[in-house]
Amino acid sequence: MAYWLFKSEPDVWGWDAQVAKGDAGEQWDGVRNYQARNNMRAMKLGEKGFFYHSRSGLEIVGIVEVCAEAHPDSTTDDDRWECVDVKAVRPFAKPVTLEAIKADPRLKGMVLVNNSRLSVQPVSDTEWQIICDLGETKP
DNA sequence: GCCAACGTTGGC
């Protein structure tokens, strides 16, 4: 079971908007980057990911779950781009800020720290556990 | 709002 991290600017698509979609979820569209797309292709139904607010907020605010595996992105005719559907699972009791992640030596290897521009990233089991602990939220 | 870092494009 792999873990992931999804980034979104809260002004465009934030946690509240995701929650409003309920269990039906919503497609994670608009990704136009091969690495991010490949990560989505690798996702399996039921896998979980962090929901991160980029640009303003800069913190992990909740947990989402993949509720549909990769399919064509309906926001473009370009068949190179695919997306998964995700639904909100639960919010973080305590959001985990980028600052806190950077400050934790155990999280030095995170993609979020080393390749901040990648919008859909893998998260290791250990990183998942540590961040859930920091957020006082069950994994 | 700025700008560094990164990815993509396209001329050669």
Place this chain on the structure above:
DNA sequence: GCCAACGTTGGC
């Protein structure tokens, strides 16, 4: 196939 120019992302 190289690399300069350009566009975009995201932390600050």
